[in-house]
Amino acid sequence: MATLGKPLLYGYFRSSCTWRVRIALAFKGIEYDQHIVNLIKDGGQQITDEYKWVNPMQQVPALHIDGVTLNQSLAIIEYLEETPPEPPLLPSDPKKRAQVRMICDNIVSGIQPLQNLHVLQKVGEKKLEWAQHFITRGFQALEKILENTAGRFCVGDQVKIADLCLVPQVTNAERFNLDIAPYPTISRINKSLLQLPAFQVSHPSCQPDTPEELRA
Amino acid sequence: MATLGKPLLYGYFRSSCTWRVRIALAFKGIEYDQHIVNLIKDGGQQITDEYKWVNPMQQVPALHIDGVTLNQSLAIIEYLEETPPEPPLLPSDPKKRAQVRMICDNIVSGIQPLQNLHVLQKVGEKKLEWAQHFITRGFQALEKILENTAGRFCVGDQVKIADLCLVPQVTNAERFNLDIAPYPTISRINKSLLQLPAFQVSHPSCQPDTPEELRA
Numbered sequence: 001m002a003t004l005g006k007p008l009l010y011g012y013f014r015s016s017c018t019w020r021v022r023i024a025l026a027f028k029g030i031e032y033d034q035h036i037v038n039l040i041k042d043g044g045q046q047i048t049d050e051y052k053w054v055n056p057m058q059q060v061p062a063l064h065i066d067g068v069t070l071n072q073s074l075a076i077i078e079y080l081e082e083t084p085p086e087p088p089l090l091p092s093d094p095k096k097r098a099q100v101r102m103i104c105d106n107i108v109s110g111i112q113p114l115q116n117l118h119v120l121q122k123v124g125e126k127k128l129e130w131a132q133h134f135i136t137r138g139f140q141a142l143e144k145i146l147e148n149t150a151g152r153f154c155v156g157d158q159v160k161i162a163d164l165c166l167v168p169q170v171t172n173a174e175r176f177n178l179d180i181a182p183y184p185t186i187s188r189i190n191k192s193l194l195q196l197p198a199f200q201v202s203h204p205s206c207q208p209d210t211p212e213e214l215r216a
Numbered sequence: 217m218a219t220l221g222k223p224l225l226y227g228y229f230r231s232s233c234t235w236r237v238r239i240a241l242a243f244k245g246i247e248y249d250q251h252i253v254n255l256i257k258d259g260g261q262q263i264t265d266e267y268k269w270v271n272p273m274q275q276v277p278a279l280h281i282d283g284v285t286l287n288q289s290l291a292i293i294e295y296l297e298e299t300p301p302e303p304p305l306l307p308s309d310p311k312k313r314a315q316v317r318m319i320c321d322n323i324v325s326g327i328q329p330l331q332n333l334h335v336l337q338k339v340g341e342k343k344l345e346w347a348q349h350f351i352t353r354g355f356q357a358l359e360k361i362l363e364n365t366a367g368r369f370c371v372g373d374q375v376k377i378a379d380l381c382l383v384p385q386v387t388n389a390e391r392f393n394l395d396i397a398p399y400p401t402i403s404r405i406n407k408s409l410l411q412l413p414a415f416q417v418s419h420p421s422c423q424p425d426t427p428e429e430l431r432a
Contacts, residue, residue, distance in 0.1 A: 052360075055357075056357035056358075057322055057326055057354070057357040058357070068311050068314065070314050070315075070318050071322070072318045072321035072325065072326070073321075074321055075321050076314070076318075078313070078314065078317055079310060079311075079313070079314035079317075082310045082313065082314075083310055094299055095282065095283075097295070098291055098292070098294065098298075099284070099286075101288070101290065101291035101294055101295075102288045102291040102292075104291070105288035105289075105290055105324070106287070106288060108321070108325050109288065109290075109325045109328070109329050110273055110288070110329065112325070113330060114330075114335065119330065122349065130338070134335075137334075140272070141271075141272035141273040141274070142272075144268075144272040145272055
């Protein structure tokens, strides 16, 4: 049960979209409770009638916060950005903000939906080749975009929302046996980000529902 | 050629993502030039090396504005919202803003990417059934969400970014022969929005590249 006033995150250790939100919560120093939605067990707890009340899209994450329940990771993160705005996850300059959001959307709309669990279930036996195809297509574009925008991280030298989307997507790519060496900018930024505490405490290898054999 | 200082929209009359941006530009009263990227002709002008420089994701829309080139419709619309903020396309209350963005992302990440041209090309001969499956799944969820958030439009009684995403998605659904009668809230809002000038001037039936036989 959530303590009154503490946000409640509905998520799953391995969900890349949930991980984005966990990084944002850690980065903002927001304490929260977790309700585990096991996407595999019993055919997936996300498709239960009970969970449909939380998120009609039958996906994770969802966040219950300040009396509302939100789904969609970026909408949640933008809310977290607007309510406790420090430390900022968006730059102050509108053009830089736009670049951050563009990179986010290229991952969140352009890559990740195509390797979502319910999509791969529909694809069937060719799912590995399918996922590799769309991640490769997306990373080729992303590498070019990042060549223009990156500093130490995706846009400049500070952690922004784009970075919260990049790392979970790279981890997904690795799960689908993709070599990320052909993307030196993606690779370098990912490596730097994984050193930061907000990315480490939120990592899929150390969540309450991470199975023993996958723990770091 | 774009007049100096006038934004240049790279788009295609039938692209639902381009339409979102056209509505925003019309709503904000921003004059712009259009560069047509025909997604069908010659195997698709979006896959040319020339266009890859504009948008490495090889999709429309892209917008060249204020010296930067942005891709991804929502990132573009958020930029337009922040630079000439009136009339507003986001509410002032953070929870309402979050609801608007949640609805946007449910369409922009949850539905539309699965019926994007390059995805349907990969799906092959079962593409109609595929598109219908994912739009139906998304609309069932969206209808439930809108039951809680809608007034005259998606969130309350004012046009917000969610509305800019809804109408093009409904038009797509109709193109894939889906009956939207089972979604009374979606249906009602869509009908109201189509009466508004910003949705009419931006409509796919009256763009510079709309073929004669599809003109309204």
